Amino acid sequence: MNVSIAIEKLDNRRTGPFSLNSLFADFPERKARKGDTLVQRNHSLGYIFYLTEGMVKSINFYKEKNKEIVKGYFTAGEMMNLDILNKNLEVSDTLKVTSAKVVYKIIPIKEFKAMVRQNQGLNQLVMATILDKLNKDNDRLHRLLLYKSRQRVVQFLIDYVGEVGQRVGYEHVIKKPFTHEEMGNLSDTSRQTVTTVLNELKAKNIIHFTRRYIVIRNLEALAVEATKEG
DNA sequence: GCATTAACACAGA
């Protein structure tokens, strides 16, 4: 994603989200702890999961390689397994808790479908969520094919700030950011490489970070880094 | 060469 689009996203982002919290308020709630599996890939599931607290990762595990591919992370306010709408209730990703605690709502698929039919806003949001995921997967694949790991980290950072960054003067802040390991998973590289790249950017005064936040000092300069070789 | 893995030190929440 180029920098102007990232900025545009920051500006256009909806402030008062279409309130899923109130829409799903009356449905039963479940809790889980770090390491718990909410549902296994290929298993049948009669509910849509709506995350109200904590963080969940969606993964595929490849036995042959003994390797886990992290497809993405869900945070509070997201519907996690919309793919079952299209696959006869079969989930395509394993969902695992990564935060200390998770709270989520379970909405029976039949009722969910009825709500989608009735509620234009929900209908649009479901559509947008699925398409957004599709685009993200596509971008990620292209990056893997076209760019080296350090570039992918920078590109991830630009997208990331576009999604959750807050403007502060000429800078942008990401509060409670992903860990380096999580960012590595999302940009298909190792956590050590993420650490190294971030420290390089810090040394160039393009970003600053601690465990609690990331500040993008210079988004334009970051965009330049995103395509720079070596 | 470029990047990941492993291993270890250590610091910050």
Place this chain on the structure above:
DNA sequence: TCTGTGTTAATGC
């Protein structure tokens, strides 16, 4: 105290 970060040597493709 434990998780996350910073660094480097060994290893792999």
